Amino acid sequence: MESRKKAARYERITQQLKGLLTKTADPVARMATVAAVLGHKFDYYFWCGFYRLMEDKLIVGPYQGPVACQVLEGRGVCLEAVKQKSTIVVPNVHEFPGHIACDSRSNSEIVVPVFDNNGGILAVLDVDSKEFGAFDETDARHLEKISGLIYQHLEISNDQKD
Ligand code: SME
DSSP states (O other): OHHHHHHHHHHHHHHHHHTTTSOOOOOHHHHHHHHHHHHTTTTOEEEEEEEEEEETTTEEEEEEOOOOOSOOOOSSSSHHHHHTTTTTTEGGGGGGTTOOSSSHHHEEEEEEEETTTTTTEEEEEEEEEESTTTTOOHHHHHHHHTTTTTOOOOOOOOOOOO
């Protein structure tokens, strides 16, 4: 996807999410909303969702796409992002030592940490693609902003109409 078009789409989605995420500060509700919105906006997304950090394991959270691994432990791209405390872009998952293949159709992946307000990691946002090299700096920059919304203080609206 052309980089300017991709950036513009992420910007629109981020604005939309900022509105949607004012209903509750509950992180699981927010993760579910982010996964539902992101999951339908990009043709090259095959799976997208969250894994929550529980001690030294990652347990699956809200997601969109085929059934995924429920528990990640010991290795994998997601745990590596937790260890490094930074985003990891993997152009070819078959070349990443320790990659965990929840679905053999995935060929590239991006994993973005979800930080709390004290800089601790509580979860990761993971997106997989059937395409090789689907994710770049534009995805990284925007998905980092979006993952930052999960624990961000947003004015909560009690309006039940929408
Ligand atoms: N590939 C990930 C596992 C999660 S799935 O891609 C949904 C990993 O290596 O940690």
